[in-house]
Amino acid sequence: MKKQVTIIGSGIVGAVTAYYLSADPTLDVTIYDEGIGQATKNSAGIISPWLSKRRNKRWYQLAKDGAALYPEIVDATQMGYSVYQQAGTIVTRENPDDLQALYYLANERKQQAPQIGHIETLTAAEVQDRIPLLTNPQPGVFISGGARVDGDKFAHNLLKYAEERNLVRHKGKVTLGDQGQLLTTHGQQSYDTLILAVGAWLKPLLLPMKLVADVRPQKGQLIELQLPETWGDNVPVLMPEGERDFIPFTRNKLVVGATHEDDMGYDLQVSSLIEDDLFASGLKLDQDLNKDEITQVKVGTRAYTRDFAPFFGPLPDNPHILVASGLGSSGLTTGPMIGKLLAEYVQTGQQDWARYTKPVENYLEEAD
């Protein structure tokens, strides 16, 4: 009899977990997703963790290993440039000392993370050469290992891949009973292992089990533009100082974003004020942008914990239920590694969680 693994949530964590589990013919895997507010579908798509100033070593390990998994998964599933490409990242700084410090940091980090690739300082004119769209470039540091990913297409492709093997997908919201019973619109479903990869929605989902998860939602918005001019596949992502990121995808899609809006709960309304603000950010970099070129404003909900770190692993009193949440603003980067770790645990019953996350109990409290 095959083991039944059920995943709730088909964002990056759920999709990557399903992808890894699809290699195991002894499993039947089912995924449920409500399909609302998903961070993965509405993300900007920058994969470039190496120059982060964050001091959390576990987070850095996770982000570094997550970034390194992309080329592997993309190769194995034959995804094209419109989904993922290592076109490089340029981080700009006005102050020459800051630029130099960034350059040294990149070289230092490269010793442990060769995926950073080639590192170069660029003059403003050289930055413009690499990203011809820019009309107001600043000098910057280029790293060739930086990448952009279309999170929506990436997760979609992984789910399709897994569906051809052992995955069945259902749309709809699920809830849990007080003992972790899985309640769907078609009644209670049994499982051997349940994986709650529900991003910002972990807290409401766990409440019936009298567990309060340390997860709060944060609203993020970005704009997508379709420009009249086209550019090659190799245009890097720009991470400017104090401005929104500027992400030229293949052909003529440009993304500018994203916002970090606290205290908005699970609100998914597009705000025209924010849209104007994002457009103004883009305009500072490319003065030829036109508002009519905005094709979409995307809104997603990120999950944050009090210490801004993701957490994942089995529930303390129930090893058959795994949780993963709190991926924050770098979840496209850390998500693949989290999915891989969860899948390995399902298959082997073992995992070196401590290398990547504090114990799950640090992020859970008993409800009164």
Ligand SMILES: Cc1cc2nc3c(=O)[nH]c(=O)nc-3n(C[C@H](O)[C@H](O)[C@H](O)COP(=O)(O)OP(=O)(O)OC[C@H]3O[C@@H](n4cnc5c(N)ncnc54)[C@H](O)[C@@H]3O)c2cc1C
């Ligand atoms: C605007 C924006 C820009 C971003 N840009 C970047 C970036 O450039 N680089 C980067 O690394 N990260 C970025 N992120 C962060 C990243 O997108 C997230 O951290 C990551 O996608 C979270 O993945 P997840 O699988 O944990 O959750 P999600 O992708 O949110 O998926 C959770 C899924 O679970 C479903 N669900 C929840 N509850 C239930 C239920 N009860 N029943 C059924 N389904 C349920 C939801 O509907 C959702 O589809 C960005 C995020 C946003 C919002």
